[in-house]
């Protein structure tokens with residue numbers, strides 16, 4: 001965006017790890033806090049869509065390593081994301097933020113199906129739209145879905161909120177105290193150095209369509225609002 005102007009429409013990717021606070025299940029205090037921050041930015045006039053992960057319940061790759069058929073495991077992973085969507089919706093409504101959940105696997109009692117034009121309409125009416133069940137397809141990740149949804153519903157940026165890391169580093173900052181954070185990166189470098197941001201499918205989709213990605217720390221209070229306002233926090237990945 002132009003200096004200080006802020007984005008008009010953003011896609012925020014929240015990992016399942018964030019929802020669980022590092023444990024299995026949903027940490028209501030954390031989700032409540034995220035809901036409060038989201039209400040603030042949506043009521044401030046920014047259109048926000050969210051893709052939630054499900055790693056706090058199941059990760060397909062882990063279950064399949066433990067002996068489960070990969071496709072079953074991936075569907076379990078997708079269903080886990082829907083539980084996070086419902087938790088986020090519940091807490092958003094408690095703070096007066098209207099929301100709609102749309103899922104890539106149909107489950108009419110629980111959520112609307114994914115209908116991109118309807119999602120845009122909700123955003124225009126000031127509703128938070130939460131996308132669940134990933135792409136509805138095994139072998140994909142919620143990061144890739146976040147990139148795809150950002151493109152399809154016309155978001156200006158993909159905001160990737162990380163659980164306790166400030167941005168993209170050249171090494172794991174939790175194990176290497178000399179690790180350096182990048183402020184700017186291009187997509188090709190992320191892919192070539194296999195930097196831990198998102199999977200390669202998600203990065204290459206953004207690269208092919210020039211979708212900028214901002215990677216920032218969710219646990220720093222006020223960071224969602226800063227990222228939405230276009231402040232230079234974390235790491236910016238672009239052309």
Ligand code: UDP
Pocket residue numbers: 014015016017052053054055056058059060061073074075076077078080081133134135136137138139140141142143145
């Ligand atoms: N998943 C999938 N297809 C999708 C999105 C997700 O099969 O389009 C499954 C996959 O098994 C993944 C799990 O859902 O491990 C949870 O999503 P993810 O790991 O992306 O969540 P996060 O790491 O963000 O918590």
